[in-house]
Amino acid sequence: MKYAIKLFSLFFKSILLLVILYVFWYLTFPSIFGYSASYKNIHFHSQNKFNTEMAIKILASASQKLESHYGERNEVEINIYDFQSSKFYGLANPMALSSFGGNPVIDDKIFLYHADVNNNLAYANRAESNEVNLRNVLIHEIVHSYQKHDYGMLKMFSLPLWVVEGHADYIRGESSLDYQTGLNLLSSNKLGSSPAEWYFLSYALVKHAIDEMGATPESLYNETLKKEDVHHSFLSVVNSNRITHMSLSLVNSQ
Numbered sequence: 001m002k003y004a005i006k007l008f009s010l011f012f013k014s015i016l017l018l019v020i021l022y023v024f025w026y027l028t029f030p031s032i033f034g035y036s037a038s039y040k041n042i043h044f045h046s047q048n049k050f051n052t053e054m055a056i057k058i059l060a061s062a063s064q065k066l067e068s069h070y071g072e073r074n075e076v077e078i079n080i081y082d083f084q085s086s087k088f089y090g091l092a093n094p095m096a097l098s099s100f101g102g103n104p105v106i107d108d109k110i111f112l113y114h115a116d117v118n119n120n121l122a123y124a125n126r127a128e129s130n131e132v133n134l135r136n137v138l139i140h141e142i143v144h145s146y147q148k149h150d151y152g153m154l155k156m157f158s159l160p161l162w163v164v165e166g167h168a169d170y171i172r173g174e175s176s177l178d179y180q181t182g183l184n185l186l187s188s189n190k191l192g193s194s195p196a197e198w199y200f201l202s203y204a205l206v207k208h209a210i211d212e213m214g215a216t217p218e219s220l221y222n223e224t225l226k227k228e229d230v231h232h233s234f235l236s237v238v239n240s241n242r243i244t245h246m247s248l249s250l251v252n253s254q
């Protein structure tokens with residue numbers, strides 16, 4: 001019994017030490033980022049030198065797109081940290097190691113796995129679908145901060161995930177999987193459950209709900225419009241397009 005208590009105490013102390021070390025790291029890691037650029041409330045930091053003019057152009061373009069949905073949000077100071085593939089990205093974003101970026105919605109810090117500012121590109125640590133437009137990744141991650149400020153951190157975790165992610169991609173204007181490729185997979189019943197395919201479907205549903213069903217983002221966040229209803233409506237459009245497409249190709253082949 002005594003041995004078990006000692007072992008438990010040692011285990012507890014080790015966990016506590018790890019937590020303290022992690023908090024210390026989280027509070028001090030921004031000091032390793034030597035290069036910065038800002039536009040309004042959005043601040044970009046990298047470990048590598050980059051073209052400042054290009055960075056400001058990207059931040060301004062992201063800011064304009066966000067303002068067209070949210071208006072000015074200068075009260076929210078966003079800090080983006082580009083880890084340049086270093087092992088520290090895993091520490092910052094342990095739940096999504098193969099992602100382009102992450103936003104733990106704690107303090108408006110956004111993490112990027114690897115940004116190439118000069119070419120407006122962002123990379124993810126995975127074999128496929130690993131290169132996207134940097135500005136659009138920033139828009140997606142900044143939307144998560146605005147969602148947190150609009151709904152509160154606790155409520156944020158109970159919001160429907162397909163809306164949280166789908167709406168962030170809707171404002172961004174794309175998903176990391178090309179829209180037509182996703183539609184083709186869906187209409188041939190080949191859409192799988194990989195992260196890129198899941199994000200595509202969430203994006204497609206939010207897009208369909210807002211653009212075709214006249215839904216407001218609030219009706220989606222508050223679940224007054226249910227996912228099943230949106231899914232059902234979206235699939236009927238996809239299927240009717242597929243039948244029209246099949247009939248047309250049949251007519252054309254005759």
Ligand SMILES: [Zn+2]
Nearest residue numbers: 140144165168
């Ligand atoms: Zn997201």
